Structure formats: C-alpha cells, structure tokens
C-alpha cells in the first residue's frame with residue numbers, strides 16, 4: 001500500500017486488538033458486498049488477512065462477541081479504500097451511506113430514530129445537532145470505548161472522534177475515514193430528507209489528536 005502513503009503505525013494502538021460490536025462490522029461487510037459484489041469482497045478479504053470472514057460474517061447482534069476486532073474494522077476500511085484506486089473516496093462514501101442505512105434500520109432503537117421526530121419544531125441547525133448527538137449516543141451504547149463529542153465550528157457542526165474505528169492502527173498523509181463522511185450524510189438525510197455537505201478535516205492517521213468531520217449546518221439541496 002506504499003503508493004497511497006498508507007502504512008501500519010509503528011506503535012500498535014491497544015484498542016485495535018479489542019473486540020468490536022458484531023453488527024457494526026457486519027453492516028460494513030454487507031455494504032461493501034453491495035458495492036463490490038460477493039466474489040470481489042471475498043477476494044479482498046483474503047488479500048488483507050481477513051479470510052476467516054469469507055462466507056462467515058459476524059452475526060447481526062449488538063454485542064462484541066470477540067469474533068472481530070477494531071483492528072479488523074480499520075483493515076477492512078483501508079483495504080477497500082486502497083483497492084478502488086482513484087475511485088476510492090467516492091466508493092467509500094457509498095459504502096458509508098449503505099452501512100449507515102443498515103445500522104440505522106436494524107439498530108433503530110439503539111440510535112433512537114423515533115426521537116428525531118420530537119424536535120421537528122426546532123430550527124434546522126439545532127435539529128441537525130440533536131440528530132448528531134443521538135447518533136453519538138447510539139455509537140457509545142454499542143461501543144463504550146469511543147470518545148465522541150460535537151463542537152460548534154461556526155457554519156458547521158464538528159463531529160469529533162478521539163477514537164476512530166475506521167483508521168485505528170494506520171498512518172497516512174491525508175484523511176482516511178471517507179466512509180464516515182457517508183455515514184454522517186446518510187444519518188442527516190434519514191433525519192431531514194436533505195443532503196448536507198460533510199468533510200473530514202482532521203484524521204488520527206495523519207497524526208491529529210482526533211478524526212473530525214465538519215457537517216454544514218444548512219443543507220446543500
């Protein structure tokens with residue numbers, strides 16, 4: 001993967017070896033399969049050292065059974081990103097949107113999707129903030145290891161992740177966590193029916209203290 005500037009970090013991050021929620025990795029696998037096909041995904045899984053997942057996805061359960069780890073998740077994301085070449089970013093956006101769709105539909109109670117309807121009278125930017133807080137609360141329920149917060153960056157809300165399953169254990173010269181741009185876009189779309197611009201502006205893989213995504217407070221369409 002040297003041509004992309006992506007390498008394994010010299011010092012392993014302990015969280016990479018910790019179990020990750022089964023359903024979270026499963027959603028990413030289903031989304032990836034929808035984009036690259038079952039055969040393509042199987043080939044990739046063998047190439048990136050995750051052959052044990054071929055025809056053996058983790059169950060659709062919101063528990064970390066120990067079958068898969070945070071490091072498996074980032075290895076899958078980075079493997080997909082690099083396998084697409086120049087199309088990597090747009091493909092990962094699509095995979096992110098699809099995996100959010102799976103997660104929000106199947107884990108709608110964890111992500112309190114019904115609560116989004118209770119804030120329809122708030123201004124649109126405050127509705128969006130509420131939706132992002134609920135999303136983070138859902139992720140914390142599934143993965144208490146995640147350190148997440150929302151910041152106000154003026155024209156945008158910032159989704160700040162001091163721990164990030166998408167890039168853990170990897171170093172790169174540019175932000176890596178494109179799939180999460182798609183997750184945030186889809187979450188905002190599910191809430192409002194509108195598209196909001198999302199951009200990762202800092203990434204732990206680049207040496208930043210946190211992965212940070214800016215979500216425009218107003219929709220672009």
Ligand SMILES: [Zn+2]
Nearest residue numbers: 164167177211
């Ligand atoms: Zn990241």
